[in-house]
Amino acid sequence: MRNNWAEENLHVIRVLMECSAIYRRALAPVMGVVGVTGLAAGALGAAMNLETPRLFIGYWVAVALVCLTQAFFIIRRQALKQLEPFWTPPARRVAQALAPAFFAGLVMGIVFWLVNPAEPLTLLLLVPVWMILYGLALHAAGFFMPRGFRLFGWGFIVCGLAVAAYLICVSRPDISLPNVPFANLGMGAFFGGAHTAYGLYLHFTEKRPDVA
Amino acid sequence: MNTKPFLQLDRVIHEKGRLPILSLLAASPELSFTDLRGLLNMTDGNLSMHIKTLREAGLVSVTKSFQRRRPLTTCALTPAGRKAFAAYIDLLEEIVRQARPKQ
Numbered sequence: 635m636r637n638n639w640a641e642e643n644l645h646v647i648r649v650l651m652e653c654s655a656i657y658r659r660a661l662a663p664v665m666g667v668v669g670v671t672g673l674a675a676g677a678l679g680a681a682m683n684l685e686t687p688r689l690f691i692g693y694w695v696a697v698a699l700v701c702l703t704q705a706f707f708i709i710r711r712q713a714l715k716q717l718e719p720f721w722t723p724p725a726r727r728v729a730q731a732l733a734p735a736f737f738a739g740l741v742m743g744i745v746f747w748l749v750n751p752a753e754p755l756t757l758l759l760l761v762p763v764w765m766i767l768y769g770l771a772l773h774a775a776g777f778f779m780p781r782g783f784r785l786f787g788w789g790f791i792v793c794g795l796a797v798a799a800y801l802i803c804v805s806r807p808d809i810s811l812p813n814v815p816f817a818n819l820g821m822g823a824f825f826g827g828a829h830t831a832y833g834l835y836l837h838f839t840e841k842r843p844d845v846a
Numbered sequence: 847m848n849t850k851p852f853l854q855l856d857r858v859i860h861e862k863g864r865l866p867i868l869s870l871l872a873a874s875p876e877l878s879f880t881d882l883r884g885l886l887n888m889t890d891g892n893l894s895m896h897i898k899t900l901r902e903a904g905l906v907s908v909t910k911s912f913q914r915r916r917p918l919t920t921c922a923l924t925p926a927g928r929k930a931f932a933a934y935i936d937l938l939e940e941i942v943r944q945a946r947p948k949q
Contacts, residue, residue, distance in 0.1 A: 640938045640939075640941040640942045640945070641942050643865065643938055644935070644938050644939065644942065646865070646866065646869065647865065647869040647872075647935065650866050650869035650870050650873075650885075651869050651870070651872055651873035652873070
């Protein structure tokens with residue numbers, strides 16, 4: 635009986651130490667770079683007039699991959715700078731938390747790409763689906779992050795639901811839906827804008843390691 | 847069963863509220879009061895009380911400063927605190943080892 639609490643205490647200590655370790659990673663640069671990329675991608679997507687569903691999906695999956703690569707290199711650089719290993723147990727836990735929702739988002743993208751919907755509403759619904767899944771991914775990873783990160787995830791979930799509700803409510807023949815190029819602007823505003831805003835907030839509030 | 851390791855456990859550390867504080871500080875050079883409060887979901891009063899106890903025991907040091915004109919309280923493990931925490935973990939491991947069936 636006595637060893638149970640001892641094992642439990644050791645487990646709690648391990649989890650909290652991992653939690654503390656991941657907490658020290660500065661998120662502001664990641665959010666800022668991802669946000670600016672998202673905004674630029676939104677503007678570029680609208681300017682290029684990506685009208686077909688397959689172009690829209692392929693383009694945004696590519697943007698997501700670019701953002702993930704950027705985040706990877708920024709976090710890796712931080713770890714190298716602090717002379718710490720990159721692939722630590724906390725980093726693995728965060729990756730594991732993000733993976734299911736990211737995978738679901740990719741699969742949804744592939745499904746929509748294969749279906750190649752002719753109805754604008756069907757394609758536009760992919761935007762809130764991605765937002766909700768992204769919010770769920772952030773919330774799951776937020777277990778080892780500051781409370782604000784989980785709230786950021788909640789923001790995506792709530793906005794995604796609101797966008798989905800709006801699209802469903804306005805899907806009447808007498809009301810014209812936003813077109814696909816407009817959806818690029820929406821993606822840029824929701825993903826790029828939100829990340830830029832959060833990055834700025836973190837930039838001004840995140841504690842620097844050199845501040846006593 | 848040998849109860850010696852159990853009796854040697856540091857009572858200041860071996861407390862539901864203080865052990866998580868020390869665990870977080872052990873993995874970080876320092877953490878602010880707000881960080882600790884957010885990570886542990888503790889109230890201001892509860893956290894202050896535990897930090898006071900740890901400080902009085904010489905396990906934690908508290909620094910008060912200003913960051914962007916706002917007061918900033920940071921906590922860190924003292925060398926004695928780090929040593930006591932390591933000893934506490936060693937004792938826990940010893941208890942777990944003793945309780946395991948011998949092969």
